[in-house]
Amino acid sequence: MQVLAAAARAADLSVALHVGDAAGPRPADLIADAAWPPDLPGPVPAASWDALPAADALIVDGAIFDAAQCRRWRRRTGCLVVIDDTGAAPRPADLLVNPGLAGGAIDYAAHPVTAVLRGPAHALVDPRFFALPPVAAESGRVVVAFGASDDGRVGGPVAEALLAAGLPAVDLVTSPLWPVNETVAGLVAAGAGRLVHHHGAEMAALLADAWLYCGAAGVTVGEALAADRAVVAAALVADQAPNIAVLKAAGLAAFAAVDPAAMAAAAVAERAWRRPRPALAPRPGGPARVIAGILARLAQDC
Numbered sequence: 521m522q523v524l525a526a527a528a529r530a531a532d533l534s535v536a537l538h539v540g541d542a543a544g545p546r547p548a549d550l551i552a553d554a555a556w557p558p559d560l561p562g563p564v565p566a567a568s569w570d571a572l573p574a575a576d577a578l579i580v581d582g583a584i585f586d587a588a589q590c591r592r593w594r595r596r597t598g599c600l601v602v603i604d605d606t607g608a609a610p611r612p613a614d615l616l617v618n619p620g621l622a623g624g625a626i627d628y629a630a631h632p633v634t635a636v637l638r639g640p641a642h643a644l645v646d647p648r649f650f651a652l653p654p655v656a657a658e659s660g661r662v663v664v665a666f667g668a669s670d671d672g673r674v675g676g677p678v679a680e681a682l683l684a685a686g687l688p689a690v691d692l693v694t695s696p697l698w699p700v701n702e703t704v705a706g707l708v709a710a711g712a713g714r715l716v717h718h719h720g721a722e723m724a725a726l727l728a729d730a731w732l733y734c735g736a737a738g739v740t741v742g743e744a745l746a747a748d749r750a751v752v753a754a755a756l757v758a759d760q761a762p763n764i765a766v767l768k769a770a771g772l773a774a775f776a777a778v779d780p781a782a783m784a785a786a787a788v789a790e791r792a793w794r795r796p797r798p799a800l801a802p803r804p805g806g807p808a809r810v811i812a813g814i815l816a817r818l819a820q821d822c
Contacts, residue, residue, distance in 0.1 A: 523644050524579060527807035533815060534575040577601055577814045582611045599817045601810075602633070603644075606759050614817050617810050619644040621742055621800050622762035637813050643802030648724040649746040650804045657750070657791045660731030665693035665723070666756055666778070667736045672701035672717075674756065674778055678734060680707055681780035683714055685788050691730065696720025734787055737763040737774060745801040750790040754778045770798040 528535040578597040580590065582604035590611045594600040602613035605620035612632040623638030655661075662682055666674040672694045679692040690711070694700055696719055708717050718726070723740055724747075727733065733744035737753040737760040744751050754775040755764045767774035772795065773786035 521579070523646055523807040524810060527811045530808070531811045531815065533577065533811055535577045535579055576818060579603065582609070585611070587611055599814050601814060606762070607631070615813055617642060619806065620763065622766045625762060625766060635813065635817065637810055640800060640803045641806060642809055643742055643746070643806040644810070645743055645746045645802045645806060646724060647804065649727065649743045652724065652728050652747040654748065655729060655731040657731040657794065661689040661691055661729050662687050662732045662734055662787060663691045663693065663726050663730045665733070665735040665740055667738055667740070668695045668697055670695055671698040672704040675735065676701065676703050676707050677780040678778065678783055679715055681784035682734065682787055683711055685784040687784070687787060687791070688714060690715050691718060691726050692716070693718045693721045693726070732787055732790060734783055736760065737767065741767070742802050745798065748797050748801070750794055752783050752786045752790065754783060766800055770800050771795060772798060
């Protein structure tokens with residue numbers, strides 16, 4: 521959502537960003553307040569629907585809100601934009617945006633939407649990832665991350681397997697939303713300086729020193745591909761299975777489930793031979809293209 525807010529501001533378009541209330545130790549609005557740049561319009565939590573500001577367009581997460589909510593909101597805004605990367609549940613919208621790696625494989629013919637934007641050209645990736653310089657596998661690090669639900673139980677064994685396979689430097693990222701699993705401290709100690717733990721991290725900063733991302737096949741794998749990093753990915757939840765399919769089809773190391781030993785072996789193979797950037801990698805300028813799509817819909821009195 522941050523990249524869309526920045527692109528909207530650059531285009532002089534007023535948008536309202538609607539987010540849900542996270543199921544976790546802290547509500548989504550506090551999480552957003554902690555990380556959101558102060559000069560951008562902030563996202564509005566679901567509980568604060570009445571506080572939504574007047575705007576040209578309303579952008580919502582289709583994974584959080586149902587069809588009835590979208591129908592109601594569509595009557596109250598110039599252009600309702602639904603972000604969706606699964607196609608699992610139809611949502612009425614003026615514009616549907618699928619920024620995922622597997623966006624091109626989803627059939628939206630039966631969805632009550634006016635227009636669909638998808639594919640690498642519409643990826644919602646922070647421009648900083650595209651600007652990262654190359655990192656040599658011989659001297660670079662490996663970033664291990666399994667998303668906002670992992671306290672180290674998933675990533676820890678993968679990091680351990682990478683070290684055992686001879687990878688010299690590993691950064692293990694665990695979710696800042698949860699206390700760190702008690703096994704992580706032992707892994708760091710056993711790593712003797714080769715393993716660094718981050719309880720939450722700025723991923724662009726970590727990937728600046730990394731040649732490989734090894735983790736969940738969610739948002740971060742797209743960011744790693746945008747940065748032209750090697751990837752070894754695994755599906756952590758069912759929604760990531762389409763990403764695994766397209767990564768495999770592109771010849772990349774991708775697994776249907778987390779398998780530390782297999783992922784470590786794939787990392788060693790990647791270190792010996794770097795594949796060229798795949799065609800499915802996100803392209804720069806995706807947020808601006810989405811905002812251009814919103815402006816085009818508004819021009820048609822959507």
